[in-house]
Amino acid sequence: MEHNIRTYIEDILRREIGSDASFSVERQEMEGRGDYSSNIALVRAKVERRLPMAVAEDIASRIKEKYPPIFYKVEAVAPGFLNFYLDRQYLLEILRDNFMPHIKPKLGTASVEYISANPTGPMHVGNARSGPIGDVVANLLADRGYKVVREYFHNDAGAQIGRFADSLWHWYLIACGQESTLDENGYQGQYIQEMGRAVYAKYGIKILSKPDIYKDRITKIALATMLKDNLALARRMGITFDKVIAESDLEVKTKRALALLNKKGLLTKKDGAVWFAPKDDNLGEREAVVIKSDGTYVYFANDIAYHAEKFKRADLVVDELGENHEGHVPKLRAIADAFDFPQKDFKVVVHGQVTLKKDGQVVSMAKRKGNFVMAEELLDTVGKDAFRFFMLQYAPRSAMTFDMDLARAKSKDNPVYYIQYAYARASSILKKAGYVQRRKINYKKVSWPLLEADTELALIKMILALPDVITQTSEDFQLQRMSRFAIDFARSFTKFYETTHVIGGQPDLEYARLALVSLFRDTMRRQCELMGISTPESM
């Protein structure tokens, strides 16, 4: 394991209190609050029936006594906070420690499903938000020690697809110059009209009289094309899937999964249909039809099969969904119960809606209506890095508003460039000193104690804080923590850069500073890799 200062302080405090009291330890950046602080005394005051300050002072003096080499100052501050100031020597020690090889624990297999866009139209921005989120979750889990399987579910079956097939046929008829009216629930986007024309261009009117054969055939081709496009688009976002599961291939597994549920008594018949009805459950919230009265499966039935399979082969299952599927989550959880998969290992990440503004207007994004902004358009406009970073800046669950025109005009304002710029500057210094490719800094030969300036120590503290940021984020999936930390980290380096000249001067000091620059660069690269953002050597 990497060194985690925050949890280390937590451990110290826990030992001091000797109970499982809940309290927090957090990193501080504000002047006068130490490097880390805790509210432990405020929490304990109630239990011990003493004044918070008294408790704080008490703990402070005990810790100072017991751990003199770690903290150069531990202070109690009104109304009862405990502020820890880390000793410089101790910091440098951990820094050296971090150069030792770390053994990653083996945590088993994690399945992460994301994007899974419906193939009935091009991927829109709301869908695409799933990409960077799911991908970074996968990266974090891999970093933590899971063997990660990235999955994409291709919804190419069911009633919605039937509707799509009818619509496609309709637009083909129109292209042929035939009379035809589109069902009111039909698809009417630009893209499907083009597809209809493309079918006409390919077959002419030859297939007009054989809808029973060709409707199905052209739909299959259309769906396959859509899948291919979506995966290609994902690749442009820097995402490659290990597994693509097609709903239409699931039939056997679905039958088997339902049989198993039936054996467990979790299926009931009602109104001629078969329902999934988990018992121990408060209400019909989770009840859902799995087999329609006409004998066909609904999507949910296939989802049961798919999840049953995931629960079998993975130790951790993550679903990344849009908020419009949030109502589906209790049912998914019921599936986990049905297949005896622990709820704590089944994580559902929900991302909020993306509202788009274009020409000052809010654009609604309904696939059937066809008025949506395609992810591709956005990706073309801002590029992969800005796209990913933009999506990662906000808490996944939060709704976000996105101004297309602003994106076009101001993609340069994206903080991702601030980060990359800091990285490029660091690279530039190292290159100038001759250290990028051929020669590497030998961290073991660095006189670290020569680094004394506040800007240098601040940078070191951030380097040492990263493991904690990664750990926390891999647990709660609040991805904005990563991107925000990266911005702060870049700022910290920029401050150092602005105040300190690295090259030149006393050789040992120069070497130590070069080492710091190199370390910053390594650390930043790791972060960018986790976020899937490129690190150009120059800009």
Add this chain to the structure above:
RNA sequence: GCCUCUGUAGUUCAAUGGAUAGAACGGGGGACUUCUAAGCCCUUAAUGUAGGUUCGAUUCCUACCAGAGGCACCA
């Protein structure tokens, strides 16, 4: 109607019940001839409303107001 989520500077977003609510963009001002000015420094400005719990609330509870999503033999 029922359920879920969201209301924070002009705008887009942060803040495990904590200290002086942070950034970015925008607005206003400024410095610098060194390794990259996509940079730096200063400044401007906010918790929807009304109660409640608490030593302490943007965070928890209640009501209200405003917005989004879900409540199909759709996906």
